[in-house]
Amino acid sequence: MERKLEKRSRIVIYAYATIFTIIQIFNLLSNKIDSRIKCIIFIGFVLSLTFLKYKASKKLDDKIKIYDIILALIAIISTIYYIVSYESILNRSLEPTFLDIVFCCLTIIMILEACRRTVGVVLPIISIIALIYAFLGHNLSGIWGHRPYSLSRIVNILYMTDNGILGTITKVATTTVFTFMLMGAFLRNTSIGNTITDLITSLTKKCYGGSALVSVISSSLFGMISGSAASNVVTTGQFTIPMMKDEGFKPEFSAAVESVSSAGGTLTPPILGAAIFVMVEILSIPYNKIVKATIIPAIIYYVSILFMVYFTARKLNIKGTYSGPNAKQILVKNWQFFVPIIFLIVGILMGYPLINTAFLTTSIMIIISIFSKNTKTRKKELLLGLGDTGISCLPCAMACICSGIIIGVLNLSGISVRFSEIIVGLSSVNIVLALFGTMIMLIVLGMGLPAVAAYIIGASIAAPLLISIGVPQMAAHLFIFYYSCLSSITPPVALNAYLAAGIAKANPLKTAILSCKLCLPIFIIPYMFVFQPALMLQSSIANCIIVTLTCILGTIAIVIGIVGFSTKPISKIERIVIIIMGILLLDSHYITDIIAVTIFLIYIIVIKIKNRVITKGGN
Numbered sequence: 001m002e003r004k005l006e007k008r009s010r011i012v013i014y015a016y017a018t019i020f021t022i023i024q025i026f027n028l029l030s031n032k033i034d035s036r037i038k039c040i041i042f043i044g045f046v047l048s049l050t051f052l053k054y055k056a057s058k059k060l061d062d063k064i065k066i067y068d069i070i071l072a073l074i075a076i077i078s079t080i081y082y083i084v085s086y087e088s089i090l091n092r093s094l095e096p097t098f099l100d101i102v103f104c105c106l107t108i109i110m111i112l113e114a115c116r117r118t119v120g121v122v123l124p125i126i127s128i129i130a131l132i133y134a135f136l137g138h139n140l141s142g143i144w145g146h147r148p149y150s151l152s153r154i155v156n157i158l159y160m161t162d163n164g165i166l167g168t169i170t171k172v173a174t175t176t177v178f179t180f181m182l183m184g185a186f187l188r189n190t191s192i193g194n195t196i197t198d199l200i201t202s203l204t205k206k207c208y209g210g211s212a213l214v215s216v217i218s219s220s221l222f223g224m225i226s227g228s229a230a231s232n233v234v235t236t237g238q239f240t241i242p243m244m245k246d247e248g249f250k251p252e253f254s255a256a257v258e259s260v261s262s263a264g265g266t267l268t269p270p271i272l273g274a275a276i277f278v279m280v281e282i283l284s285i286p287y288n289k290i291v292k293a294t295i296i297p298a299i300i301y302y303v304s305i306l307f308m309v310y311f312t313a314r315k316l317n318i319k320g321t322y323s324g325p326n327a328k329q330i331l332v333k334n335w336q337f338f339v340p341i342i343f344l345i346v347g348i349l350m351g352y353p354l355i356n357t358a359f360l361t362t363s364i365m366i367i368i369s370i371f372s373k374n375t376k377t378r379k380k381e382l383l384l385g386l387g388d389t390g391i392s393c394l395p396c397a398m399a400c401i402c403s404g405i406i407i408g409v410l411n412l413s414g415i416s417v418r419f420s421e422i423i424v425g426l427s428s429v430n431i432v433l434a435l436f437g438t439m440i441m442l443i444v445l446g447m448g449l450p451a452v453a454a455y456i457i458g459a460s461i462a463a464p465l466l467i468s469i470g471v472p473q474m475a476a477h478l479f480i481f482y483y484s485c486l487s488s489i490t491p492p493v494a495l496n497a498y499l500a501a502g503i504a505k506a507n508p509l510k511t512a513i514l515s516c517k518l519c520l521p522i523f524i525i526p527y528m529f530v531f532q533p534a535l536m537l538q539s540s541i542a543n544c545i546i547v548t549l550t551c552i553l554g555t556i557a558i559v560i561g562i563v564g565f566s567t568k569p570i571s572k573i574e575r576i577v578i579i580i581m582g583i584l585l586l587d588s589h590y591i592t593d594i595i596a597v598t599i600f601l602i603y604i605i606v607i608k609i610k611n612r613v614i615t616k617g618g619n
Contacts, residue, residue, distance in 0.1 A: 018390065024045070039170050040082045053394065078106055134409045177396055187365070192369065202330060254504050255504035263496050282459055311560060314567075340365045344358070442487060463477055471530050474536065489519065557582030
């Protein structure tokens with residue numbers, strides 16, 4: 001519901017967005033400002049800018065209404081109140097005053113409305129349900145109930161501590177996400193972005209789904225060295241998502257491809273995600289041993305996504321449309337434009353702080369754009385980059401900020417921890433049920449927590465239980481690690497999918513559902529950690545090779561069955577047969593492999609007989 005404003009209003013909003021960006025950069029570079037103050041300033045700007053830039057309904061015209069201006073002013077006043085009262089708020093956090101409660105309620109209402117305008121109704125509705133649960137959940141019995149909480153206690157968690165709106169995810173939005181959105185804005189507003197896009201697209205040329213394949217490849221490469229799914233989305237997504245949309249893919253599919261590809265970065269060696277370093281400490285084993293165990297699963301992950309994209313593109317008959325110069329010509333003419341990207345990669349590999357590296361990369365981009373002979377960047381476009389940053393970060397920022405409400409309720413009620421009781425009950429029945437219960441718990445945890453936090457809680461609650469029922473230690477922790485990371489693309493609260501949907505201007509729930517569909521075969525892999533150690537290279541070389549090949553073939557078979565297309569459309573019965581065959585191959589036992597091969601041979605014979613009958617009938 002973004003407004004298309006007239007020139008005067010557009011200049012005013014761009015000026016305001018530029019001020020927001022400059023202040024945010026100052027806050028990021030300053031070490032003297034408290035993190036909660038930085039968050040509340042960020043929230044104030046994001047809310048006020050959202051009410052001015054986004055209209056309340058698609059049916060309304062694009063003029064800024066009086067109530068939008070009032071909401072923007074209330075957002076600013078709420079921010080000023082928090083900053084002025086900050087010292088006293090710290091002292092009275094357990095006993096909020098009447099004004100604290102009023103401004104907390106106003107802030108929550110504005111967050112819900114601003115999130116509705118930018119990313120849709122799903123996340124606000126879930127947040128409202130969470131709030132209702134916080135107030136009325138004590139009336140429920142059993143595992144779902146909690147003790148009564150007063151309004152003051154709820155206000156304390158959501159507004160006056162860093163366990164709610166001002167918590168981890170909002171801090172991620174104010175730091176990493178914003179910094180990479182800044183870098184992405186200058187990529188778009190300089191010739192550097194176009195040059196990089198041309199190079200990547202020239203490599204796929206006119207392949208089926210060329211731009212989507214580029215998204216998978218670029219996101220995997222960046223994810224391998226960053227280990228951050230969110231920064232991966234907002235960095236590579238800035239140019240891959242528009243490419244996919246231009247090529248003919250729907251916004252939701254484009255966002256889903258980027259979301260899933262970026263999530264895979266946290267599961268891919270050598271860096272993996274931050275949670276892996278926690279695992280090293282918990283297990284007290286060498287880091288390279290864990291890296292070794294994640295190599296084959298990472299290969300299977302991206303094989304699955306690449307083939308899912310390829311077969312979908314063939315089904316839709318979407319081919320790459322690139323017709324420009326080849327990769328060699330681009331590199332020779334514009335080699336200097338790749339210096340910032342090389343600097344970014346080297347900075348991350350050398351272990352420099354991610355935010356500082358991104359800032360310096362952006363600075364190098366600006367310098368090269370100004371002084372390079374081959375660039376057509378003007379000073380006006382560079383200035384617009386500041387305004388574009390403030391505006392382009394709104395959907396992503398609102399998704400993070402609104403998720404803070406859900407986080408606060410999860411932290412307050414402790415419902416996530418109570419899932420351990422269910423797992424204990426299931427483990428006494430069947431190990432698969434225990435694993436399934438753990439998976440559900442981790443997905444629920446991932447709704448409101450970063451992957452590292454979800455992993456820590458899962459490792460402390462579920463890992464001892466899984467190990468006690470016979471699951472190997474490494475397998476138990478990798479099982480928890482995988483689902484902690486995959487929760488970022490699992491609805492209803494799928495942060496990665498929401499970030500990508502914000503860039504693509506797509507429906508976030510549809511994006512999250514499509515993300516799950518794209519990586520559906522991947523949800524089986526963690527179970528294989530438990531039942532097939534060769535997947536973690538914990539077996540003989542021959543067995544590891546056989547397991548890898550059968551898993552890849554099984555994954556491709558499942559992908560074909562899900563998409564319903566290989567070289568031509570496939571019937572529903574054929575799809576079911578192929579999926580069953582793929583699952584049997586994933587099991588990686590000799591008996592199931594033989595059964596799968598037998599089914600495949602029967603399937604081929606039936607198809608050939610069917611084709612002969614059709615051919616004879618045609619003659």
